[in-house]
Amino acid sequence: MDLSxxxxxxxSPACVVTQVTSGLIIGMLLFLVAAGLTLxxxxxxxxxxxxxxxxxxxxxxALTIFQLTGSYVATLLGAALATALVGLAFERFFMSxxxxxxxxxxxxxxxxxxxIFDDSVKxxxxxxxxxxxxxxxxxxxxxxxxxxVVPPFYLFxxxxxxxxxxxxxxxxxxxxxxxxxxAAAHNPSMVSALGVNTGILYGLVFAxxxxxxxxxxxxxxxxxxxxxxxxxxxxxxxxxxxVIGGMGSIVGAFVGSLLIGLIRTFGSVGFPLFTEGxxxxxxxxxxxxxxxxxxxxxxx
Amino acid sequence: xxxxxxxxxxxxxxxxxxxxxxxGIIGAPLIARGQAKPIKIGMPTILSGRVAQLGxxxxxxxMLEVEKVNAAGGLAGRPIEMVxxxxxxxPQEAARVARELVNSDGCEILIDAEASSGAFAVHEVARDLKxxxxxxxxxxxxxxxxxxxxxxxAFRVARQGIHDSIVGGGxxxxxxxxxxxxxxxxxxxxxxxxxxxxxxxxxxxxxxxxDIEVVGEAWPKLFQPDYxxxxxKILQTKPQAMYSCLWGGDLTSFIDQGNIYxxxxxxxTFAVNMADYTALTVVKNLPxxxxxxxxxxxxxxxxxxxxxxxxxxxxxxxxxxTNWAWQNATVIQFLAAAAKKVNSADGAKLAxxxxxxxxxxxxxxxxxxxxxxxxxxxxxxxxxxGTTIPAEPYVPETTAGDWKQITELEAEWKKKNNxx
Numbered sequence: 001m002d003l004s005x006x007x008x009x010x011x012s013p014a015c016v017v018t019q020v021t022s023g024l025i026i027g028m029l030l031f032l033v034a035a036g037l038t039l040x041x042x043x044x045x046x047x048x049x050x051x052x053x054x055x056x057x058x059x060x061x062a063l064t065i066f067q068l069t070g071s072y073v074a075t076l077l078g079a080a081l082a083t084a085l086v087g088l089a090f091e092r093f094f095m096s097x098x099x100x101x102x103x104x105x106x107x108x109x110x111x112x113x114x115x116i117f118d119d120s121v122k123x124x125x126x127x128x129x130x131x132x133x134x135x136x137x138x139x140x141x142x143x144x145x146x147x148x149v150v151p152p153f154y155l156f157x158x159x160x161x162x163x164x165x166x167x168x169x170x171x172x173x174x175x176x177x178x179x180x181x182x183a184a185a186h187n188p189s190m191v192s193a194l195g196v197n198t199g200i201l202y203g204l205v206f207a208x209x210x211x212x213x214x215x216x217x218x219x220x221x222x223x224x225x226x227x228x229x230x231x232x233x234x235x236x237x238x239x240x241x242x243v244i245g246g247m248g249s250i251v252g253a254f255v256g257s258l259l260i261g262l263i264r265t266f267g268s269v270g271f272p273l274f275t276e277g278x279x280x281x282x283x284x285x286x287x288x289x290x291x292x293x294x295x296x297x298x299x300x
Numbered sequence: 301x302x303x304x305x306x307x308x309x310x311x312x313x314x315x316x317x318x319x320x321x322x323x324g325i326i327g328a329p330l331i332a333r334g335q336a337k338p339i340k341i342g343m344p345t346i347l348s349g350r351v352a353q354l355g356x357x358x359x360x361x362x363m364l365e366v367e368k369v370n371a372a373g374g375l376a377g378r379p380i381e382m383v384x385x386x387x388x389x390x391p392q393e394a395a396r397v398a399r400e401l402v403n404s405d406g407c408e409i410l411i412d413a414e415a416s417s418g419a420f421a422v423h424e425v426a427r428d429l430k431x432x433x434x435x436x437x438x439x440x441x442x443x444x445x446x447x448x449x450x451x452x453x454a455f456r457v458a459r460q461g462i463h464d465s466i467v468g469g470g471x472x473x474x475x476x477x478x479x480x481x482x483x484x485x486x487x488x489x490x491x492x493x494x495x496x497x498x499x500x501x502x503x504x505x506x507x508x509x510x511d512i513e514v515v516g517e518a519w520p521k522l523f524q525p526d527y528x529x530x531x532x533k534i535l536q537t538k539p540q541a542m543y544s545c546l547w548g549g550d551l552t553s554f555i556d557q558g559n560i561y562x563x564x565x566x567x568x569t570f571a572v573n574m575a576d577y578t579a580l581t582v583v584k585n586l587p588x589x590x591x592x593x594x595x596x597x598x599x600x601x602x603x604x605x606x607x608x609x610x611x612x613x614x615x616x617x618x619x620x621x622t623n624w625a626w627q628n629a630t631v632i633q634f635l636a637a638a639a640k641k642v643n644s645a646d647g648a649k650l651a652x653x654x655x656x657x658x659x660x661x662x663x664x665x666x667x668x669x670x671x672x673x674x675x676x677x678x679x680x681x682x683x684x685x686g687t688t689i690p691a692e693p694y695v696p697e698t699t700a701g702d703w704k705q706i707t708e709l710e711a712e713w714k715k716k717n718n719x720x
Contacts, residue, residue, distance in 0.1 A: 015536050022528040029526075128353035129549030131556055133584025141562050149535050151560035154528075223557045224525050225549035225582070229349070233525055268518075268529040269536070275529070276521065 006270030017148025019265040025154045027261025028161035032216035034238035034245070034253040035168060036209030042248030043185045043205045046099065049110035050090065051238070052231025053117035054210050058083045058217020059226050060125055063132045066221070072135040076160075079218035080211045087210020091203050114231070121228040130226040138222070157219050164215065165254055172250060181205060185248065240279060244286050246296025255294060336374070338381040339645045341635075342401025344394045344422060345413035345437075347386035351548070353578060354624045358413040358437065359384050360617045361625035365632035375639035380632075383407055387418055394418035398425040408647055409434070411631055413624065416440040416493060427451045432647035434634075436627045439464070440493065444677040445719045453651050456677040457631040459623070461497050463683055464572060464593055466709045467701030469504025471685040472570050475591065476509050476541065481568055483515045485539035487530060487554070489546055490519035497545045497572070504709070505543075515539050523550060527557045534558075539567060547573035552583045559585050574688060575695045577620035586690040594684050595623035600698035601682045605662035626663050630678070633659055634671065665700055679703065 009015035033055050040048045061079035066072065090113065098106050138153035172178040184191045184201055192198045216234075224230070241260055245252025263282055267275040286294060343362065346355035362382060370379045383405050387394035394414045401407040402425075410433040412422040419438030426433030433454040435443060441462040443449060475481070486502065488494035498517075506512050516537035518530045531554075534542065546554050551573055558564055564587040573579065574592035594600050598610035598620070609629075613621045621629075638653035639645050656673035663669060664680050672679045683706070686698035714720050 009536065018532045018535065019529075022532045025528055026526055127348070127356070128578065129552065129582060131552045131582045131584055134556065134560060138560065139585065142560065149532065149561055153560050220525075223553070223560065225553040225556070227549050230525065233523070265529045265532065268533055272517075272519065 002270055002272060006266065009266070009269045012147075014147030015269075017146045017150070019269065020262070021148065021150050021154065021158075023261035023263075023265040024158050024258070025261070026264055027257040027259075028158050029216050029220055030234070030238050030241055030260060031165060031254055031257035032161060032212045032219070033234055034241040034257055035165070035250055036212040037238055038242045038245070038248055038250060038253045039172075039212075040205055040209045041242070043181055044095075044099065044202055046095065046106050047110075047239075048095075048206075048209065049107065049235065050113045050117065051209065051213055052233075052235030053114050054083050054087060054213035054231070055217045055220075055234050056121065056226075056228070056231035057086055057117060058214030059132075059221045059224070059230065060121055060130075060217075061214065062218035062221040063125070063130055063226060066132055066135070072137065072222075075135075075221075076215060076218045079221075080215040083214025083217065084207040084211035087213075088203050088207040090210075091206035092199075095206065096199065096202065117231075118228045125226075125228075127228060132221040132226070134222045153222065160219070164212070165250075168212070169250060177204075237279075240283050242293075244283055244293055246293030248297070249293070249295040252293055252295030336378040339375050339378040339409070340381045340383055340405060340407040341409045341411055342398065342405060342407030343382060343384045343411040343413055344387045344397040344401065344418070345384065346389040346415065346418075347384075349389050351389055351415065354437075354548075354622055355386070355413065357617075357619075357622040357625040358628040360613065361621065361628035362411065362413075362632055364613060364616065365629045365636075369632060369636045372636075375635060375645040376643050378645045387414060389415065389418065391417045391421040395421040395425050398422045399429070402429050402431050408432070408645070409635070409650070411436055411628070413437050413628055416443070419443060423449065423451075423454055426454050432651050434631045436631050437624050440496070442719075444675045445714055445717070447719060450675065453647065454676065455651075455654055455671055457634060457671070458627045458678060459681060459683065460677065461493075462500060462710055462713055463679075463701070463706050465497065465500035465504050466706050467683050468501050468570070468572055468593055468685060469506075470508050470701070470705070471699060472501075472505050472541075472543070472591070473508030473512075475568070475570075476505070476512065479540075479568065481541040482511050483513055483538075483540045485516040485518070485534055485537055485542045485567075486514065487518040487520070487534060487542060487544045487546065489522045489550060491522050494519070494522075494545055498543065501543055501545070501572070507709075520546070520550070520554075525553065527554045530554070531558050531561050531563055534563065534567070535561060541568040541570065544569070544571045545573060546571065547576070548578060549582075551579050555583050555587065556585070559587065564590060575686065576623055577694075578622055580688070580694045581620065586688060586694075588687075588689055590688045591685055592688060592695065594682060594686070594695070594698055596621050596626045597693075597695050597698070599693045599695060600684055600686070600700075601662070601665060601667075602698075603662060603667065605667070606682075609662045630661060630663060630669060633661060634669075665703060679707070 037051045058079045061082045062075045065078040066075040098109050140152055142149045142151045180196055188198055241256040242253055245256030260279055263278050267278040271278055345358050366380045374380055383401055385397045387397050398410055410431055412419055412433055412435045414422055416438040419435050430453055435456045436458050439459055439461045441460050444456045486498050488498040518533055520527055520530050570591040572593040574590050575597055576595035598607050610621055637659045638650045641653045642649045654671050658668055658670040661669040663682055665682050668680055670680045684698040684700040686695040688695055
């Protein structure tokens with residue numbers, strides 16, 4: 001424990017700026033993955049354990065598209081769309097067959113596909129780790145804000161993610177599609193009886209989840225090394241985020257991601273040996289105080 | 301038409317044919333018995349997971365040399381047959397595979413191409429089965445330095461942490477002296493290798509330059525995807541120089557993420573595992589002037605033999621060799637030399653011949669490698685530090701370590717750890 005460094009850091013604007021922005025960066029990527037996870041759970045009541053693999057696929061698609069086009073905008077859009085298609089196909093051909101079944105069956109299908117996706121990546125891109133490299137636009141010196149260091153790429157990353165978060169919230173809360181999704185989450189048989197094709201709706205929800213995870217992968221690709229199996233650690237963390245924020249709540253995922261990001265960055269200053277543990281400890285505290293998570297609703 | 305021709309096959313021809321075939325079948329074992337029985341060598345290594353590339357390069361290194369040895373008649377006339385199995389990097393699996401290779405597959409020699417965690421497990425199997433065992437990838441010094449672990453049938457044909465630390469500490473102290481770097485920080489993976497190697501490096505850095513102060517430590521966990529909090533912590537601490545033994549994908553992530561904070565232009569960086577082709581060729585924006593120890597690099601030792609070996613490997617496997625590749629190639633060269641010396645492929649006789657054996661090798665500092673008799677470990681291999689440039693040859697110049705100094709300091713270190 002190193003509480004004096006933590007106190008020093010909190011007393012210095014430079015340190016606060018740097019740590020808060022890096023907390024935002026960690027949190028924002030987590031949010032994109034966790035949002036898809038929580039959305040799928042909210043509507044379909046299944047935990048999509050292949051979600052980490054979607055993130056990995058997004059990163060690998062980004063690598064290839066970036067090598068082919070050299071344009072990072074095309075990379076982001078292409079990787080997100082391609083991953084959305086994978087999500088759609090995965091839901092229509094496989095997940096949709098196990099909805100009514102035992103949770104163990106669903107777990108088994110997901111776990112099987114984690115292995116299949118990991119091995120497909122190995123076959124297509126090779127087992128060794130890859131690095132995409134920073135797009136030339138962002139190869140500039142970092143900015144100094146109040147003495148804190150902020151890289152421009154991370155400003156872009158946080159900006160884009162917040163925009164996506166707001167767009168997602170608007171889609172779910174303000175559009176007809178969002179209304180149908182919310183209704184299906186509440187009472188799928190009624191929605192189905194009212195003439196909505198829930199099969200297509202479920203497919204679209206998975207595609208949206210894939211879109212978000214793929215986007216996160218493409219945003220992470222310039223700064224994280226790509227390996228088969230890279231989805232696993234982000235799956236665990238985004239799972240913690242959804243548990244803290246409340247399963248099924250987008251706002252909860254947003255707040256949970258930010259909290260985890262900040263816990264990590266300030267934790268590494270104050271509790272360098274217990275940063276990981278702090279995250280789990282926080283989850284335990286939240287679960288004791290509010291078993292449904294910060295923004296979770298009681299399941300009727 | 302063809303059908304008609306086939307039907308012309310008469311009784312006589314058929315008889316001739318069948319009798320010839322029969323002689324062939326019965327006669328075959330007689331002929332085979334005249335030739336030497338192949339010698340099976342078992343090799344557990346990591347062929348899946350994040351380190352799979354290194355395991356594959358170990359296999360490549362071995363096979364490149366086995367082909368040459370077999371073409372020249374094998375080990376004392378017996379052709380080598382490699383049996384290579386995946387341990388998935390799990391120690392208990394490595395031990396199980398090793399046992400199975402000897403007991404079920406009839407392997408007479410083990411090449412243990414595991415990382416340190418697995419190597420200690422395979423070592424115990426070798427102790428139990430009394431089979432000749434050659435560790436080719438574990439760099440943890442205690443494996444051979446600790447007399448309690450030593451067995452007559454196990455050797456290390458690999459570089460060693462303590463050697464790297466002595467050479468690295470000496471090199472870094474010289475740079476620190478010239479550039480007046482006194483405030484240091486470390487950033488290494490949080491497991492046995494990372495902790496031990498970092499402590500040893502700092503120990504020898506301080507041994508060679510007294511006024512070193514370690515102002516901070518960062519311990520990211522192994523395979524951590526995001527290093528942002530580590531990078532910002534280093535920036536807050538403002539050291540003049542930094543040591544890191546991150547490796548592979550962890551190192552490239554750290555470089556990529558540190559780059560956007562301009563970390564490496566502000567801090568003199570010593571990353572012992574940077575100069576490995578697996579990392580060098582993957583990092584897209586390799587900063588100039590990172591100090592690194594040599595792992596395998598074609599330009600060091602700067603000899604025609606070393607460059608030719610690196611090129612031959614690359615021509616065959618379409619990628620550059622790794623540190624694990626040269627170590628595994630070396631083990632076959634040692635076995636071939638030992639078998640020649642005693643004219644036998646028997647494990648016990650080979651072990652006797654290997655103890656203290658010196659061979660010609662492209663990987664030696666002065667063209668020679670020795671398996672030191674007292675602790676059955678490799679010495680004399682090319683060891684040095686240099687600085688990186690972003691393109692081939694990546695590390696143009698390497699300062700070689702002095703084996704006389706390494707040996708002296710290593711002896712002191714052993715004494716201090718009660719390893720004598």
